[in-house]
Amino acid sequence: MWMLLKMASRNLRRNLRRTLITMAAISGGLALMLFQDAMGNGSYQEFIRVGVSTMAGHVVVQADGYLDDPEMETRLADADAIESTLEREFPDARVVQRAMVAGLLQSPRNAAGVGVSGIEPSEEREVSDWHEKLVEGEWLGDNPRDIILGTALAETLEVDLGDKVVLMAQGPDEVTSRLFRVKGLMRTGATEADGAFAIAHIDALTELMEAPGSAHQVSVHLSDPSRSDAATAQARRALSSTDGLEILSWQEALPDVVAFIRMDQQSGRVGLLVIGLIVAMGVLNTVLMSVMERIRELGVMLALGVSPRNVASVVILEGVVLGFLSAAVGAALGLAVILPTSKTGLDFGAMMGAEIMEVEGVAISTVIYPTPNWPALFTFCVIAWVFTVLSSLWPAVHAARLKPVDAMRHI
Amino acid sequence: MSTDSATNGTPSIVQVRGLTRHYTQGALTVEALRGVDLDIGSGEFSALMGPSGSGKTTLLNLIGGLDAPTSGSVVVDGNDLSTMSPAQVSQTRLHRIGFVFQAYNLIPVLSAYENAEFVLMMQGVAPAERRERVMATLQAVGLDGMEHRRPSELSGGQQQRVAVARAIAGQPALVLADEPTANLDSKTGHELVDLMRQLNEERGVTFVFATHDPKVMRGARRIVRLVDGRIVEDERRG
Numbered sequence: 001m002w003m004l005l006k007m008a009s010r011n012l013r014r015n016l017r018r019t020l021i022t023m024a025a026i027s028g029g030l031a032l033m034l035f036q037d038a039m040g041n042g043s044y045q046e047f048i049r050v051g052v053s054t055m056a057g058h059v060v061v062q063a064d065g066y067l068d069d070p071e072m073e074t075r076l077a078d079a080d081a082i083e084s085t086l087e088r089e090f091p092d093a094r095v096v097q098r099a100m101v102a103g104l105l106q107s108p109r110n111a112a113g114v115g116v117s118g119i120e121p122s123e124e125r126e127v128s129d130w131h132e133k134l135v136e137g138e139w140l141g142d143n144p145r146d147i148i149l150g151t152a153l154a155e156t157l158e159v160d161l162g163d164k165v166v167l168m169a170q171g172p173d174e175v176t177s178r179l180f181r182v183k184g185l186m187r188t189g190a191t192e193a194d195g196a197f198a199i200a201h202i203d204a205l206t207e208l209m210e211a212p213g214s215a216h217q218v219s220v221h222l223s224d225p226s227r228s229d230a231a232t233a234q235a236r237r238a239l240s241s242t243d244g245l246e247i248l249s250w251q252e253a254l255p256d257v258v259a260f261i262r263m264d265q266q267s268g269r270v271g272l273l274v275i276g277l278i279v280a281m282g283v284l285n286t287v288l289m290s291v292m293e294r295i296r297e298l299g300v301m302l303a304l305g306v307s308p309r310n311v312a313s314v315v316i317l318e319g320v321v322l323g324f325l326s327a328a329v330g331a332a333l334g335l336a337v338i339l340p341t342s343k344t345g346l347d348f349g350a351m352m353g354a355e356i357m358e359v360e361g362v363a364i365s366t367v368i369y370p371t372p373n374w375p376a377l378f379t380f381c382v383i384a385w386v387f388t389v390l391s392s393l394w395p396a397v398h399a400a401r402l403k404p405v406d407a408m409r410h411i
Numbered sequence: 412m413s414t415d416s417a418t419n420g421t422p423s424i425v426q427v428r429g430l431t432r433h434y435t436q437g438a439l440t441v442e443a444l445r446g447v448d449l450d451i452g453s454g455e456f457s458a459l460m461g462p463s464g465s466g467k468t469t470l471l472n473l474i475g476g477l478d479a480p481t482s483g484s485v486v487v488d489g490n491d492l493s494t495m496s497p498a499q500v501s502q503t504r505l506h507r508i509g510f511v512f513q514a515y516n517l518i519p520v521l522s523a524y525e526n527a528e529f530v531l532m533m534q535g536v537a538p539a540e541r542r543e544r545v546m547a548t549l550q551a552v553g554l555d556g557m558e559h560r561r562p563s564e565l566s567g568g569q570q571q572r573v574a575v576a577r578a579i580a581g582q583p584a585l586v587l588a589d590e591p592t593a594n595l596d597s598k599t600g601h602e603l604v605d606l607m608r609q610l611n612e613e614r615g616v617t618f619v620f621a622t623h624d625p626k627v628m629r630g631a632r633r634i635v636r637l638v639d640g641r642i643v644e645d646e647r648r649g
Contacts, residue, residue, distance in 0.1 A: 007520055
């Protein structure tokens with residue numbers, strides 16, 4: 001085997017230019033795959049970060065049934081008690097309460113359907129970046145009369161800072177309403193957030209719902225997102241004595257986000273597979289050419305009594321060595337691009353003409369930080385290696401099936 | 412092995428009986444061999460001679476197990492090739508038969524040492540013994556000091572010497588050489604024949620040539636002439 005491996009390595013050097021070109025194709029294709037995967041990973045992480053921080057949490061506690069049917073009446077009656085329990089369980093995390101009301105927001109000139117998120121203003125600053133989206137005015141304080149509108153919503157309602165608006169919503173028995181004053185305008189870049197979304201103090205919304213002290217969601221925001229599953233299990237244990245709750249991880253709370261990422265990953269991987277197959281075809285052609293050039297030599301080996309299996313092994317070992325070296329170079333190339341850009345980020349804003357891009361209703365930055373997914377990176381390298389070896393199988397079988405006498409007559 | 416009068420009393424290394432080989436080329440059938448009987452004894456230095464198309468190379472290939480007969484049998488060192496599977500024939504070639512080809516046919520990426528060592532490695536010979544045998548063989552063919560040269564760094568005569576070393580390093584029962592001097596100049600060809608004669612006399616290596624080179628004829632102690640696929644003359648010399 002050692003002799004065969006030596007022969008295989010030296011055979012690759014016989015036509016060094018061809019070997020290097022083939023290596024460049026494999027390693028270039030692999031580097032592209034790794035970079036694309038890291039870009040996707042970075043985008044997904046940003047997408048998840050924004051989605052989790054603004055719409056859920058790493059652990060989400062809601063009233064049972066709220067996930068499937070988010071009605072205003074499906075509330076956590078004693079949200080403060082739940083919040084206290086979770087703060088004791090997760091002393092290093094942030095715990096916030098939120099309420100959501102869908103209704104009609106009216107100004108003197110116009111009206112628009114809206115979703116209003118009721119928050120604890122100072123706690124909310126610690127977990128989401130709504131406050132960074134302000135373009136005019138100020139963030140909410142303790143005054144439950146203040147409201148922040150999306151810029152497009154404010155345009156629709158033809159209101160500005162300091163103007164009054166009235167929120168009307170369906171209460172338990174009748175339509176209720178509440179007066180707010182516009183304290184700030186925000187622009188997220190997401191159409192729905194800017195055109196049909198507002199933020200108010202949670203106390204204002206629970207008063208509107210005639211359910212003070214309640215909330216629709218109590219969420220835990222961890223400093224280490226990888227602990228989400230373990231934290232969810234911990235929260236379930238801590239709240240096991242409280243009936244009528246659904247305690248969800250972020251994946252369970254944001255199924256649309258998860259589904260989108262999965263679908264995007266799958267379609268991305270199909271594209272990568274196609275690239276891989278195209279490169280493999282090129283490698284097959286190269287290895288086959290190399291075998292055809294050596295038919296006489298392979299015939300001599302068979303004539304000397306080398307078994308067809310060993311003759312095939314020489315060709316396959318060439319694929320093994322070529323694939324291994326190409327995968328190593330491809331990984332090095334890919335990481336040479338990924339690692340620095342994972343720190344600096346890649347700004348696609350100029351290309352897109354915007355600082356924000358909207359993905360499934362979530363506004364994320366156009367600065368993407370490629371993030372290596374190490375198990376996936378390793379898998380891609382192994383796949384590149386395996387594809388190269390597989391590409392050498394057919395030429396190897398062809399070599400093993402040569403008839404020595406005919407092969408030695410080959411010119 | 413059997414002792415046969417056809418081998419002048421020496422044990423038979425090769426026994427050929429009723430050997431035929433037909434090739435079909437389109438509608439045409441070519442009878443390359445038409446019923447050949449031949450015995451080759453241990454230690455012989457024999458030449459198969461004849462014009463092009465006489466069947467000498469075909470006969471050599473059949474003795475070497477590189478081709479299968481249409482009918483008849485070939486027994487090499489007690490192994491009946493016609494009853495063996497291709498894998499068994501391959502093993503017999505590896506362990507019992509050495510080959511020297513007209514075009515040298517060395518493996519270009521291996522050095523002279525590694526080319527000579529190649530068959531021993533395939534045979535599974537231990538490293539220390541391999542080294543000893545290869546060095547001794549290269550010395551015997553006059554190539555000591557050139558072990559590390561690749562074929563492209565050797566002359567035609569030197570390459571053919573490496574091929575001879577490769578053929579005998581595995582200690583085969585016989586060495587089959589197909590036109591070994593055809594690509595060499597006269598002087599180099601003479602030297603090669605003298606070398607092989609010396610190996611035959613000193614080490615008892617059995618050589619069978621397919622050739623029409625007069626140099627080989629002069630060195631051979633037995634000449635088997637073929638015409639149109641049949642043996643027409645079998646001359647032994649003193």
